[in-house]
Amino acid sequence: MAFKRASKVGAFIPTSSMGDIAFLLLIFFILTVVFTNETGLVVSLPRADASEEGLRDMISNVFINEKGMISIDDMIVRPEQVAGVMSQKVAENPFMIVAFKTDKETPYGVVSDVMEGLKEANAVRVFFNTDLNLPGVAY
Structure with a gap:
């Protein structure tokens, strides 16, 4: 007898x-995962030994x-005296920096x-101070 298959x-x-x-699984994993900040390289920076007074001696305004x-x-000079005055300053400090403000x-x-x-006085380390005015940037 053959059974009928259901x-x-x-x-x-x-x-x-x-x-x-x-x-729910997404929330579970978000709450249980530990977020770590990457520290990168640990660098110990050296302290600066130069004093502010020493830096003032290096800059001529x-x-x-x-x-x-x-x-x-702070000494008023004529244009023809610039080379002589700056020659003395460069002789005292050959690494002098000239801060040029006009x-x-x-x-x-x-x-x-x-x-x-x-240039005649060999004061060639010159930087020009400007009034930096960038749109959208406040100083």
């Missing part, structure tokens, strides 16, 4: 709550106003004369 039962997995389960008057370290209305001829005097 109808095949299909395998069915409900997927309606699968999104909820995935979301050259000011030129809008009228063309020249001041070197008014924006200063005649360029005066600036050029002073730069020529600095």
Whole structure:
């Protein structure tokens, strides 16, 4: 006697709550994972030994106003005296840095004369101070 085979039962997995389960697993792993900050290399930086007074001796300030008057370290000089004054300063300190500060209305001829005097005195380490005005950046 042949038995009648029962109808095949299909395998069915409900997927309606699968999104909820995935979301709960995601929250579980977010809460249990330990977040570590990467430290990178541990570097011990040296302390600076130069004092501020020592740095002042290395810098010579050259000011030129809008009228063309020249001041070197608070001493008013004429354009033809720049080379002599700066030669003395360079002889005292060959590593001297010249901080060049001029008014924006200063005649360029005066600036050029002073730069020529600095070149004659071999004061070639010069930086120009400007009023940096970048849009959107506050100083």
